Amino acid sequence: MIEPRRIVVVGYHAAELIDIACVTSALVMANWLRRSALYDPTVATPGGRPIxxxxxxxxxxxxxxERxxxxxxxxxVSGGIGHVQAAADPVLVAHVRRLARDARRVASVCTGAGILAASGVLDGRRAATHWFHADDLAASYPQVCFDPAPIYIRDGNLATSAGVTSALDLTLSFIEEDGGADLARSVARHMVTYLQRPGNQAQMSVFTSAPSAAGDVVRRVVDRITADPGGDLTTANLAAVAGVSERHLTRLFLQDLxxxxGRFVRRARVEAAAHLLVTTALxxxxxxxxxxxxxxxxxxQAFTTRYGVAPSHYRRTQSATGGATTPGRGSGVDPLAVQLAR
Known part of the structure; x- marks a missing residue:
């Protein structure tokens, strides 16, 4: 039998519990659904002490x-409000560097990227982190290109994710890589989450739940649409991106979704607008x-057709401050919730 993959999750004082639990829970769920141990997750802390x-x-x-x-x-490496102190701990950073040197895959969640940066692992690389902390981390570690936009970035054996629940998106991508797409989708369904958000989906634009499309062509096109809803998304252009004919792309979309x-693009664009209405002052x-x-x-017209109210009404009723919000500080209400406000 194949030995389970050893996954070491690094914690420290004031780490974010969700950063840790999203990872370990998804891995254990994968084991349970597979009915065999694909993973052997371990939470390791300095001295093995409770945190x-x-x-x-x-x-x-x-x-x-250390052991x-x-x-x-x-x-x-998990993130959390204690990340600055953790990154300043030479012993913790040295052990992260030691383990990363021989690991098949090195990853971080949220501000855990700062600890990886302190270890030198991210030098010259692009890394995702929580949008709120990206500027501070970039100032502290100018040798790393911190990107506040995507929910996660996979770069060779390095994987970095945005804040908090994006840890689950990153872990699902690991499960898909290690155990296949069917296993990843089963884990997502059991954890009642998206199936699954693509890594290049913007942190500030998590408006469209990724489909349970089985085909790589449809998934690749959906990624393109959700990453840039304002781009050239004609069926002809999307078919060219996918390398198939327009007729075949339409057939695949009807089969999978x-x-x-065209209808998927319109829906994605309306949902993107709904998100921006409650999270920005644009x-x-x-x-x-x-x-x-x-x-x-x-x-x-498109918004009213889908949700039954005008954009101005939606912003007034769903935004925490009636539209005078700053990016990322809106009500967090799902666009579909507007139907309840009618």
Whole structure:
């Protein structure tokens, strides 16, 4: 039998519990659904001591970081409000560097990228992190290109993700890589989450749930649409991107998603606009342009058709401050919730 993959999750004082639990829970769920151990996850902390997470809850460690010997399959550093102190701990950073040297895969969640940066692992590389902390990390580690936009980045054997629940998206990508797409989708369904968000989907634009498309062609095209809803998304252009004919692309979309590429694009654009209405102070005119509508009136018509209310009404009722929000600080209400406000 194949030995389970050793996954070492590095924790420390004031780490974010969700960063850790999203990873370990998904891996254990994969084992359960597979009915065999694909993974052997371990939470390792300095000295093997319990840690008080940023939420105030205490988490018991399973291993002392100093005693973990390689090679391991994956070493993943969690984020949290204690990341600055952790990155300044030379012992912790040295052990992360030691384990990363021989690991098949090196990863971080949220501000855990700062600890990887302190170890030198990310030098000259592009890394994802939580949008709120990206500027501070970039100032502290100028040798790393921190990108606040995508929910995760895979670069060779390095994988870095954005904040908090994006840890689950990253872990699902690991499960798909290691155990196949069917296993990843089963884990996502059991954890009642998206099936699954593509890594290049923007942190500030998590408006469209990724489809359960089985085909690589449809998945690749959907990734393109959700990454840039304001781009040239005609069926002809999308077919060229996919390397198939327009007729074949339409057939694949109907087979996998039950709708044509054009209808999917329109839905994605309306959902993108709904997200921007409650998370930014952009004018409706600017949102229309950003989301691929020719005018504010075109957006209004499409929005009203889908949700039954005008964009201005949606912003007024669903935004935490009636539209005067800053990026990422909106109500967090799912666009579909507008139907409940009618």
């Amino acid at each position: 008080v997470c940023g939420s105030g809850l205490t988490l018991q460690a399973e291993s002392a970081l 973990v010997t390689g090679p391991v399959d994956t070493v993943l 039950g709708e044509t590429p 004018t409706v005119e600017r949102i229309a342009v950003r989301c691929g509508f020719g005018s504010a009136e075109s957006l209004r």
